[in-house]
Amino acid sequence: MNKIAIFCSASDHIDPIYAEKASELGAWIGKTGKWLIYGGSNTGLMEAVARSAKENGAMIMGVVPTKLEERGAVSDLLDVTFRAVNLSDRKDIMLQEADVAVALPGGVGTLDEIFHVMAAATIGYHEKKVIFYNVNGFWNGILEFLAGLETQHFAHRPLKNYFTVANTFDELKQLLEY
Numbered sequence: 001m002n003k004i005a006i007f008c009s010a011s012d013h014i015d016p017i018y019a020e021k022a023s024e025l026g027a028w029i030g031k032t033g034k035w036l037i038y039g040g041s042n043t044g045l046m047e048a049v050a051r052s053a054k055e056n057g058a059m060i061m062g063v064v065p066t067k068l069e070e071r072g073a074v075s076d077l078l079d080v081t082f083r084a085v086n087l088s089d090r091k092d093i094m095l096q097e098a099d100v101a102v103a104l105p106g107g108v109g110t111l112d113e114i115f116h117v118m119a120a121a122t123i124g125y126h127e128k129k130v131i132f133y134n135v136n137g138f139w140n141g142i143l144e145f146l147a148g149l150e151t152q153h154f155a156h157r158p159l160k161n162y163f164t165v166a167n168t169f170d171e172l173k174q175l176l177e178y
């Protein structure tokens with residue numbers, strides 16, 4: 001996996017453990033010579049992962065909707081800037097450019113991105129997976145809900161076809177290494 005999309009929080013007001021884990025992942029992306037593809041914002045976990053990736057030599061692609069650019073919230077760390085006309089366009093570009101998507105803790109923006117990727121896979125648009133990076137069990141509620149979709153037959157195929165879970169950084173690295 002060489003091009004890693006990261007979906008994650010834009011908030012600067014969350015527990016610092018999440019920024020630490022985002023930085024750790026960013027550093028690994030840089031040291032292993034991979035590309036980081038992300039929302040391009042200069043806030044929250046997005047800035048944490050990008051700063052650390054950059055300090056460790058990563059190439060960074062930011063996919064920035066014009067509305068966010070107008071607000072001046074674009075990171076100065078980007079090597080490549082894709083301008084997207086809206087959030088749907090942005091998700092399509094990120095999906096097209098990445099080999100895999102990693103979901104760090106985040107809010108509705110992150111959820112929107114995760115489910116865009118998974119829903120497109122369910123109807124055969126691509127075979128790329130979302131990896132839930134389950135820092136401190138952050139994703140447990142969503143994972144339980146997804147399991148419930150299967151037991152109640154709302155899922156047409158096993159949802160493990162579309163996502164996987166890393167409970168530790170070592171597990172995440174193993175999933176991204178090949």
Ligand SMILES: Nc1ncnc2c1ncn2[C@@H]1O[C@H](COP(=O)(O)O)[C@@H](O)[C@H]1O
Binds near residue numbers: 038046105110
């Ligand atoms: N202000 C933002 N700048 C860039 N990208 C953003 C911004 N807000 C949301 N995004 C995208 O959605 C998630 C973060 O949203 P949360 O609601 O904080 O989870 C992130 O992956 C961005 O691509």
